[in-house]
Amino acid sequence: MNEKKNTAKRRSALRIMGSLIGLVKPLLHIMMAAIILGTMGYLCAIFLTILAGQVIVHGLLTGAAGTSLSVQNMWLVHTPVKTILTVMIVIAVLRGILHYAEQYCNHFIAFKLLAIIRHKVFAALRKLCPAKLEGRDKGNLISIITTDIELLEVFYAHTISPIAIAALTSLIMVCFIGRYHVLAGLFALAAYLTVGVVIPMWNGKRGSQKGMEFRTGFGELNSFVLDSLRGLDETIQYGQGEKRKEQMSERSKELASVQENLSRMEGSQRSVTNMVILLASFGMLALAIYLYTKGGIGFEGVLTCTIAMMGSFGPVVALSSLSNNLNQTLASGERVLSLLEEAPLVEEIPGDAASGGDHAFAGAEAQNVTFAYEDETILDQYSLKLEPGKITGIHGASGSGKSTILKLLMRFWDVQTGRISVDGADVREIPTKHLRDMESYVTQETHLFHDSIANNIAIAKPGATREEIMEAAKKASIHDFIMTLPNGYDTEVGELGDTLSGGEKQRIGIARAFLHDASMILLDEPTSNLDSLNEGIILKSLKESAEEKTIVLVSHRVSTMNVANVVYEMENGRIS
Structure with missing residues (x-):
């Protein structure tokens, strides 16, 4: 399923924030400590300037005899x-x-939660695989896993507690200033609400769409760069370097334009915030003087209310400034939450093998199966029987649905109608772990991890001994080649196995299947990248294993089908 470009938010900022805050529950006690400490810290800073003003008043009171100043x-x-x-x-x-x-409490919460969110994201990706991730924009996924999750640190460390701290501190200061006169307290409340609520909401509303555009564009640029690096050889070979560079430059300019708009919004927001603070400070001074002339407050009240107003904007200014980065942060939160909430096409069955003792593997069967990728029908009323202890070949042209049969047997997708059974049970009722334990699947393109050859083979059987790995490699006709390498089985294969040829990677994939030692082996074009000699060796190994295994061999090669006990032909394009 291809991922469509979507720069629109599916939920409001408050809903996103509510969902993200919900993740804080396990660390709520630390969050409360951060809020209390932060409020006390801001009050210390505010009252430091207020006390300085009190020193001035004290000096005036004690330094001038017969002063008429009222306190x-x-x-x-x-x-x-x-x-x-x-x-x-x-x-x-x-x-x-x-x-x-x-700050320590906030960052402890942030990094703890980022680790939790990463675990949740990887768990979600595993559930979505492969049905919802096949053909998906990998660069965008990488962007979500890395930069989007990293941006949430701003929310958890610099957003949640600052909002509570600003509210609590402002409430205390409204009461403190209102103690001198109720009008002064109401004026302070209006100023705090303007700076801490009205301006952030105004800035957030006008910049939310741009924030989502930037995060989506950033992910797409990641995909383009990743694609360019992977296709570097082809780009050089066909002289497409300049064209690719122009495309990258164009994408970068578009992203820079969106970022420039966000920066312009940030600048205007800061200007408006500073202007409101200045007006509020002088407004409090004017109001205090007016109240003084009316006998509402004394000289000390004029000075204290003005200083308190000027020095207490710190918490709400922090909120106002948050709205600049909050647009991107909430966009990142939307993308992460959307991924976490995305429902898999195939729900895994929990549990392990059903009890009942050892029994002979009963093979597999497809009964009147109809399957389509979205609106494109691949199989229509298709039936197939895979006998235990035999090699079943599926032969046909590319695109005829051969690989789809194997994916349905692995339950990467579910059929629309009909039934797929393995070992006598419907795959939709078999615990997923047990189903995958019963099957070894070798795809057309073997993926190798950036690790040693031994570890790449051993993923098929965690804890496998070196002897078991070598035996599997011998069956796959890759052992002799591995022994010619400088570090043998400890040789690093490089990123995506770039240091190996297609045939060598394919044989490592086959070695994995032998090491997994499952009851059923599914092989999708296992010899497409092999020469005749290695093809013969591997087919011989399969023939020797057939007495104990149920083997499904998918290939368009007629020579590969010679080893099969029975061959099914896929005809009429995609319909059997």
């Missing part, structure tokens, strides 16, 4: 400046300690 806090008159300064030093030290502790 609401009489403790200022009786508290020595030295005591106030000592308190300020303690608060300054506490501010640093509390800020560090809050």
Whole structure:
């Protein structure tokens, strides 16, 4: 199924944030600690400046005899400046300690949750494989697994607790300023809401679509670069380097244009935020002076309310700034959540083999099977019987549905109608792990991991001994070649097995099948990349294994079919 380009969000920002916050439940106690520590830290910073203002008031009260300045806090008159300064030093030290502790808690939560999310994503990908991932844009998937998940660190470390800290700190400051006069408290509340809620919502609404466009475009550029690297030989051979470079440059310019728009929005948001803060600060000063002239507050109230207003925007400014990166972060969250919520086409059956003791393998059968990839019918009322202890050949032209039969036997897809049975049971009722244990499947294109040859073969049987690996390699006619390599079985195959030829990779895939030692071996074009000598050796090994195995041999080669006990022909394009 090909992945269609989609830059539209399926859910609102609040829904995305709610779903992401839901993942914090196991670490809620640490999140609460971060919120409390962060609130106390901001209050220390705010009251540091407020106390500095109180020192000024104290000086005016004690330095001018017969002053007419009215105060609401009489403790200022009786508290020595030295005591106030000592308190300020303690608060300054506490501010640093509390800020560090809050950041430590937030980042602990973030990195812990990123690990959990990665596990969830890989589990989701395994469930979606292969039906929903075949033909999918791999670069975009890589982008989700790497950069999108990494961007969620911003949300968990710098979004959740800052929102709670801003709300809690603002509430405390509204009460503190409102203690001098209710109008001053309401003015502060309006200022905090404007900077911390209205501006972020405005910026988020206008930039959400651009954020999703950027994340999607970034994933597509990753795919293009990955595709270009894999096809480097062909690009050089056919002189397509300049054209490929132009295409990459064009894609980069488009992405840079979207990023430029996001940066422009960020700049305008900062300008609006700074302007509102400036207006609110001078507005509080004007309001306080007005209240002073009306006898509503004293001189100390004018100074304290103004300083408190000017010095308490830190938490809500952090929220306002978040909206810049939050567009991309929420877009990343949408892409990750969509992947986690995507339903697999084939639901795995939990459990292991059903109890009942050892018994002879009963082969496999396809009964009146109809199967289609979306709207394209591949098999129509197709039937096939695979006898135990025999080699069954399936011969036909490319695209006739030969490989599809093997994928249905592995239950990579489910049939639309009919029944596929293995060992006498419907594959839709067999525990998935047991089904895969009963079958060895060799695909047309053998994938090799960036590891040693021995480890690449051993994935078919975890814990296999070197002797077992070598025996499987001998059956696959690859042992002699491996022994000629400098490090033998410990030789690294390189990324995607680039250091080996197609035939060598294919024989390693066949060695895996022999090592897996399953009751049924499914081979999809196993000799397509082999010369006649190696083809003969492998077919001889298959013939020797046939007495104990049920072997299905798919090939368009007539020579490969000579080893089969019975041959089925695939005709009429895709219909048997």
